[in-house]
Amino acid sequence: MPAFMSRLTGFLATGLLACAMAATAPARAATPDTVDFAALTWTEIRDALRGGETSIIIPVGGTEQSGPYIAVGKHDVRAMILARRIARQAGHALVAPVIAYVPEGGTSPRTSHMRFPGTISITPATFRALLADAAESFRVQGFSRVVLIGDHGGYQKDLRAVADLLNRRWRGLGAHVLYIPAYYDVVPGAYATWLRNHGHAAEVGMHADLSDTSLMLALDPALVRAQALATAPLPTPAQGVYGGDPRRADAALGQVGANMQVSAAVAAMQHDPTGQEMP
Numbered sequence: 001m002p003a004f005m006s007r008l009t010g011f012l013a014t015g016l017l018a019c020a021m022a023a024t025a026p027a028r029a030a031t032p033d034t035v036d037f038a039a040l041t042w043t044e045i046r047d048a049l050r051g052g053e054t055s056i057i058i059p060v061g062g063t064e065q066s067g068p069y070i071a072v073g074k075h076d077v078r079a080m081i082l083a084r085r086i087a088r089q090a091g092h093a094l095v096a097p098v099i100a101y102v103p104e105g106g107t108s109p110r111t112s113h114m115r116f117p118g119t120i121s122i123t124p125a126t127f128r129a130l131l132a133d134a135a136e137s138f139r140v141q142g143f144s145r146v147v148l149i150g151d152h153g154g155y156q157k158d159l160r161a162v163a164d165l166l167n168r169r170w171r172g173l174g175a176h177v178l179y180i181p182a183y184y185d186v187v188p189g190a191y192a193t194w195l196r197n198h199g200h201a202a203e204v205g206m207h208a209d210l211s212d213t214s215l216m217l218a219l220d221p222a223l224v225r226a227q228a229l230a231t232a233p234l235p236t237p238a239q240g241v242y243g244g245d246p247r248r249a250d251a252a253l254g255q256v257g258a259n260m261q262v263s264a265a266v267a268a269m270q271h272d273p274t275g276q277e278m279p
Helices: 004-026 044-050 074-091 124-141 153-169 181-185 188-204 209-217 226-231 250-271
Strands: 054-062 093-095 145-150 175-181
Touching: 054 074, 054 124, 074 093, 074 145, 074 209, 074 250, 124 145, 124 153, 145 153, 145 181, 145 250, 153 175, 153 181, 181 188, 181 250, 188 209, 188 250, 209 250
Parallel strands: 054 093, 054 145, 145 175
Antiparallel strands: none
């Protein structure tokens, strides 16, 4: 074979091999469209911080009984879904993994929700230490604002205490904690008032009631045993339902409350009194 033909054959073989390798090589994945801290790689988180994503929302849930018709992960799921909405609307924010272990009552003797199967409780001191350590982890990575939202009323004072503690400890370090009580206060406040004004005064209670169940139907209906609830007699405190009547709950009612919670949290982030006003 003439030399030039040999060289041509070699060039063709090399080109075909390169094309084949390019065709079979995995495509470089783009950064996923997510605000979930846990869904990103460490390099993606580094780049997000460099790009201005310097707020991190810690959604606090809680694993507790919520009557016979709502799954015990109610607060965890709601807090995570709403934190994602808040992060996207506020901008420049990621969402930490939800905290599912919170104070829910004593274990010896068993008190509050711990009287029922399906509840997990830790002490307030353990809870505060957990929150503080998690927040410190985010600060040293470069997050300048740690946002605390809590979906359950029992530990709101602990969230405030941790925010106050860390804001004193972090003074001069270029970071702060923003605790948003309005996220939770909307539910027993403005949302309960809205429900009462729209014909549901007798159905609003304190726990696993119309508002609680409607919020869950709006955000993750798979966690509500809606068919069983529709045919059930009025649930009682002995079943873990404290006041109110959840049987007429529906997703449309719940979406009103969810929107109120998101709006309240976004407003607090955009006009943060402990830091620079956000755009």
